[in-house]
């Protein structure tokens with residue numbers, strides 16, 4: 001009898017220890033990576049400042065503000081709307097860690113749907129993290145999910161009805177931030193985050209908002225700018241300028257019938273010029289081979305090279321792939337052109353920024369060169 005008791009106590013002890021270590025690992029997976037502010041960051045705000053309901057939730061994401069000495073135009077960069085599309089998130093990080101604004105204001109939200117960074121998509125086999133070598137050692141970053149974590153919003157309805165239009169989509173789209181705009185204060189977690197961002201744009205009268213995305217190489221809207229109608233005079237000039245710089249990019253008008261997306265709703269509900277961009281990420285594609293960190297970083301995949309030869313893709317795809325630094329370089333080059341052209345067409349909206357790496361800087365030196373040292 002006594003022996004049984006001792007065995008039971010030992011087994012319970014072992015079970016508790018296992019639960020403790022497994023739980024600690026699980027929580028560690030959800031921890032956000034450090035972002036190391038550069039000299040240009042003048043203030044860090046919380047999104048709950050624009051909608052207090054978000055306080056204490058994963059929706060209360062950081063807003064990095066880079067304000068110049070001189071007044072001018074303003075631009076908001078949204079990274080991480082979909083946390084499984086790393087070029088948008090990394091472009092935001094490069095701006096926060098490097099840029100210095102002289103005139104006007106740059107707002108950067110790296111983890112726009114912060115909840116999506118706390119998990120990743122089941123059955124996709126994506127790694128939890130990827131690593132980048134910098135001049136001062138290695139940094140790590142999360143590879144998250146396209147959608148809000150079910151721990152923050154559950155259960156999904158069978159049909160998701162977009163509140164302001166009545167548009168119906170499949171139930172899991174209810175956790176897709178880029179179907180939730182303009183959002184609503186009494187809605188779901190995802191709708192509340194969208195609402196807070198819409199409020200933030202209105203309150204700060206932000207002139208231009210750029211939402212950074214990636215898509216799989218077999219998706220038709222790729223290496224493209226999607227532009228709200230009011231932004232077209234700017235985005236059409238930007239597309240031409242980028243083509244002159246040998247950066248092939250398409251321009252798509254924001255479809256009036258597809259609702260809930262930044263390029264439609266932020267343009268309709270606020271005065272901002274609403275723009276969305278897409279780069280090519282084979283790690284989220286359906287045709288990809290082995291899914292690992294190398295695929296995220298190098299964007300090289302043999303199956304996609306084959307698919308390109310069969311004419312199945314909407315972007316060129318060679319053995320060189322689409323490395324992450326090249327995808328970030330495309331975003332940074334386009335963001336630079338967007339603010340430049342807005343300032344040329346409307347001189348009261350000039351934004352002057354120093355220390356933004358150029359396309360060739362990023363492609364040649366790599367991302368590590370533009371990441372700061374962890375304290």
Ligand SMILES: [Zn+2]
Pocket residue numbers: 081082085212213214
């Ligand atoms: Zn996306």
